[in-house]
Amino acid sequence: xxxxxxxxLAGNPNSGKTSLFNALTGLNHKVSNFPGTTVEKKIxxxxxxxxxxAQIIDLPGTYSLYPKSADELVTYDILRNKAETxxxxxxxxxxxxxxxxxxxxxxxxxxxxxxxxxLALNMVDLAERKGIFYELDILAKELGIPVVSINxxxxxxxxxxxxxxxxxxxxxxxxxFNINQVDQNLLNEIGExxxxxxxxxxxxxAINASVYLNNKAKQINAAFEKYNFNPKQFQELEILQRYxxxxxxxxxxxxxxxxxxxxxxxxxxxxxxxxxxxGLVIFLSLLFLVFQAIxxxxxxxxxxVEMGFAWLNATIEKSLPDGVLNxxxxxxxxxxxxxxxxxxxxxxxxxxxxxVLEDVGYMARVGFIMDRIMRxxxxxxxxxxxxxxxxxxxxxxxxxxxxxxxxKERLITILVTPLMSCSARLPVYTLLIGMxxxxxxxxxxxxxxGVVLMAMYLLGFIAAxxxxxxxxxFVKSKGTAYFMMELPSYKLPVWNNxxxxxxxxxxxFVVGAGKIIVAVSVILWAFASFGPRGNMRAIDxxxxxxATSVDATMSSEELAAQKSAERLQAxxxxxxxxxxxPAIKPIGFDWKMGIALLTSLAARExxxxxxxxxxxxxxxxxxxxLNSIKQKMLAEKNEKGEPLYSVATILSLMVFYAFAMQCMSxxxxxxxETQSWKWPIVQFIYMTALAYVSSLIVFNIFS
Amino acid sequence: MSSIIFSFFRNNLNSPKIxxxxxxxxxELKFKQLATVAAVHGEExxxxxxxxxxxxxxxxELENIAPFGDPIAIRVGxxxxxxxxxxxxxxxxxxx
Ligand SMILES: Nc1nc2c(ncn2[C@@H]2O[C@H](COP(=O)(O)OP(=O)(O)O)[C@@H](O)[C@H]2O)c(=O)[nH]1
Ligand SMILES: [Mg+2]
Numbered sequence: 028x029x030x031x032x033x034x035x036l037a038g039n040p041n042s043g044k045t046s047l048f049n050a051l052t053g054l055n056h057k058v059s060n061f062p063g064t065t066v067e068k069k070i071x072x073x074x075x076x077x078x079x080x081a082q083i084i085d086l087p088g089t090y091s092l093y094p095k096s097a098d099e100l101v102t103y104d105i106l107r108n109k110a111e112t113x114x115x116x117x118x119x120x121x122x123x124x125x126x127x128x129x130x131x132x133x134x135x136x137x138x139x140x141x142x143x144x145x146l147a148l149n150m151v152d153l154a155e156r157k158g159i160f161y162e163l164d165i166l167a168k169e170l171g172i173p174v175v176s177i178n179x180x181x182x183x184x185x186x187x188x189x190x191x192x193x194x195x196x197x198x199x200x201x202x203x204f205n206i207n208q209v210d211q212n213l214l215n216e217i218g219e220x221x222x223x224x225x226x227x228x229x230x231x232x233a234i235n236a237s238v239y240l241n242n243k244a245k246q247i248n249a250a251f252e253k254y255n256f257n258p259k260q261f262q263e264l265e266i267l268q269r270y271x272x273x274x275x276x277x278x279x280x281x282x283x284x285x286x287x288x289x290x291x292x293x294x295x296x297x298x299x300x301x302x303x304x305x306g307l308v309i310f311l312s313l314l315f316l317v318f319q320a321i322x323x324x325x326x327x328x329x330x331x332v333e334m335g336f337a338w339l340n341a342t343i344e345k346s347l348p349d350g351v352l353n354x355x356x357x358x359x360x361x362x363x364x365x366x367x368x369x370x371x372x373x374x375x376x377x378x379x380x381x382x383v384l385e386d387v388g389y390m391a392r393v394g395f396i397m398d399r400i401m402r403x404x405x406x407x408x409x410x411x412x413x414x415x416x417x418x419x420x421x422x423x424x425x426x427x428x429x430x431x432x433x434x435k436e437r438l439i440t441i442l443v444t445p446l447m448s449c450s451a452r453l454p455v456y457t458l459l460i461g462m463x464x465x466x467x468x469x470x471x472x473x474x475x476x477g478v479v480l481m482a483m484y485l486l487g488f489i490a491a492x493x494x495x496x497x498x499x500x501f502v503k504s505k506g507t508a509y510f511m512m513e514l515p516s517y518k519l520p521v522w523n524n525x526x527x528x529x530x531x532x533x534x535x536f537v538v539g540a541g542k543i544i545v546a547v548s549v550i551l552w553a554f555a556s557f558g559p560r561g562n563m564r565a566i567d568x569x570x571x572x573x574a575t576s577v578d579a580t581m582s583s584e585e586l587a588a589q590k591s592a593e594r595l596q597a598x599x600x601x602x603x604x605x606x607x608x609p610a611i612k613p614i615g616f617d618w619k620m621g622i623a624l625l626t627s628l629a630a631r632e633x634x635x636x637x638x639x640x641x642x643x644x645x646x647x648x649x650x651x652x653l654n655s656i657k658q659k660m661l662a663e664k665n666e667k668g669e670p671l672y673s674v675a676t677i678l679s680l681m682v683f684y685a686f687a688m689q690c691m692s693x694x695x696x697x698x699x700e701t702q703s704w705k706w707p708i709v710q711f712i713y714m715t716a717l718a719y720v721s722s723l724i725v726f727n728i729f730s
Numbered sequence: 731m732s733s734i735i736f737s738f739f740r741n742n743l744n745s746p747k748i749x750x751x752x753x754x755x756x757x758e759l760k761f762k763q764l765a766t767v768a769a770v771h772g773e774e775x776x777x778x779x780x781x782x783x784x785x786x787x788x789x790x791e792l793e794n795i796a797p798f799g800d801p802i803a804i805r806v807g808x809x810x811x812x813x814x815x816x817x818x819x820x821x822x823x824x825x826x
Pocket of ligand 1: 038041042044149150151152153177178181386519521
């Protein structure tokens with residue numbers, strides 16, 4: 028058995044933690060969730076020598092151990108609790124040398140928790156460009172801990188770090204802040220309440236607990252009052268004293284070449300990229316480009332996925348005997364899975380763009396540009412990333428809202444993100460728009476199809492902003508809202524790190540959303556396959572007779588398709604459709620669309636498959652012959668003999684699918700992000716109500 | 731309508747003649763002026779700003795203004811950060 032040490036990577040945001048993590052562990056890591064949260068936990072392994080390996084944890088970046096946002100809280104939770112399984116033997120602190128002072132504040136706080144710390148000085152190349160460098164031995168002596176300089180981007184200095192991780196004699200516990208200035212009686216009492224021996228760790232935990240963590244808050248606040256202790260004042264004093272120590276260490280070790288003229292590329296780029304006209308023009312053009320890419324580049328890979336699943340289905344169908352298991356696998360599990368995987372290409376392309384823009388440093392500027400626009404809607408500049416990603420899939424987008432510090436702004440962002448038209452709506456729009464206008468129709472140089480599609484996306488965005496404005500009135504505000512963040516210097520992306528990010532996000536999506544969609548598809552499959560006993564048997568018997576009759580007006584395939592259509596109508600799903608019909612009649616839907624609404628609860632795109640089953644297109648549920656579905660749907664008449672799919676009904680359907688909450692995966696992620704059932708329920712109700720009312724209006728205007 | 735409000739902010743930023751070594755608010759800093767932080771008002775705000783390295787004595791410089799006049803991007807010591815004008819209004823600076 029190898030010996031193992033646990034190392035936590037800590038540092039400010041953008042200091043290079045993830046780069047160093049990748050350099051140390053390569054692909055030898057896995058992403059999971061921290062218990063009770065959906066915050067990503069990245070754990071990797073690095074072989075230090077033949078006998079020892081390090082388990083390395085990449086913590087979310089933070090500026091201090093007084094957390095202000097959900098992701099910062101994770102870092103604090105790991106470092107505060109010695110009983111925690113992931114509590115590190117050692118903290119590898121990574122600091123940006125081009126901005127050392129601010130970075131070291133967190134280091135001194137982490138060390139005072141009583142964990143040994145070693146310092147990796149990163150981005151020395153950037154510091155050098157500013158004419159700054161540090162005498163490492165002086166810095167190490169002043170701080171009392173080992174210091175190495177590295178370049179995480181180019182993987183320089185990695186072996187020096189490994190040697191330091193191995194050399195236990197160099198792992199030192201140091202303290203920077205003198206806790207004895209605080210009333211000893213208070214410290215004793217707090218130590219008892221929090222059950223912590225280290226007085227600084229206890230006090231810090233108490234301060235955080237009195238604000239964020241509710242347990243023991245009463246006791247703690249009582250103790251604070253008793254000793255006349257003002258936590259905010261203490262924090263201020265603490266920070267200022269820490270900076271004093273840091274200032275001294277930095278002053279003594281820092282060397283500056285005075286005659287160094289630097290060309291600041293970042294500042295030059297920002298003059299254009301945040302310009303009041305060009306900034307917006309560039310942002311919108313980029314958005315347009317991303318949008319185009321998502322749809323044009325993904326066409327082929329999506330075809331491949333589809334072909335792959337068609338092959339898989341055919342193989343299973345052939346190799347397993349007919350029966351329930353075969354049917355369950357083909358029409359339940361595989362159909363559900365293919366519904367998720369089909370969107371993987373689009374999601375990967377969108378993530379790739381977002382990851383590049385993030386890595387380069389542009390995303391922070393987007394927040395900067397958009398903050399003023401988002402503010403009247405109760406959101407902030409950081410909300411723009413979830414909203415944009417929402418065009419691919421709401422699930423990862425909602426996770427991306429974690430960086431928003433203010434709870435109200437974050438909640439509003441989570442609530443409205445699913446109104447952005449995600450890729451699951453695309454097949455539905457494609458089918459319905461195809462029924463409205465022919466593929467070849469043109470308005471001037473523009474393809475009408477594309478224009479209508481754009482309009483649907485715009486509609487989603489407008490609805491998201493409008494709903495946000497309404498929520499702003501109702502959601503209670505806790506804490507002040509500010510928008511403060513670092514605008515990091517522009518950097519070229521590192522392709523290797525980008526690929527690792529894409530791999531992580533892609534697999535998280537497939538596993539996370541996949542689990543739910545498969546589960547729900549299986550349940551829905553059961554609803555659609557079984558029905559009140561007598562009815563189903565009658566159909567089976569009728570078709571058994573038909574199949575043996577010599578009268579061959581129909582091929583066996585057509586017969587099978589008709590049979591499955593009739594079975595669906597007789598199933599529990601069909602019963603549901605008829606049960607809900609009175610409610611959806613006013614918006615122009617009939618009971619068959621009612622079935623589709625039910626099956627769409629798993630995922631919206633199931634609409635198309637359901638329609639093809641109901642209208643018994645040859646080849647069964649997954650035979651995606653769009654044109655023939657379209658023809659059959661258009662030929663359908665209502666009881667008055669008018670076309671069932673009038674312009675009014677089609678538009679009503681489109682609006683309904685744009686607004687309705689028909690995604691279990693989203694609801695479950697909202698539940699875990701908000702840690703309550705309240706908000707997914709609110710979201711379900713408001714979106715469904717919005718969809719219903721809008722469809723009602725649209726249907727009545729056009730009919 | 732809104733453009734009037736926004737241009738109001740912009741005018742504010744370019745407001746005429748600030749004497750050297752005069753104490754003003756960070757929201758009134760002009761391009762190419764150097765200043766040092768004098769004080770931050772508001773307990774919670776000052777904690778957050780201190781953690782981000784914006785402390786009394788630190789050098790600041792206005793670098794960019796967002797398209798609608800708000801927020802602003804400033805250089806604080808060795809790095810660049812952004813903040814809203816309403817927060818910048820709570821920061822006193824000494825213009826050099
Ligand atoms: N020039 C330079 N860039 C670096 C260095 N280390 C990391 N970077 C870049 O800094 C950016 C932020 O790094 P990342 O690892 O994502 O930081 P994190 O936010 O702490 O995880 C990325 O664009 C990296 O490529 C370095 O030593 N020198
Ligand atoms: Mg990172």
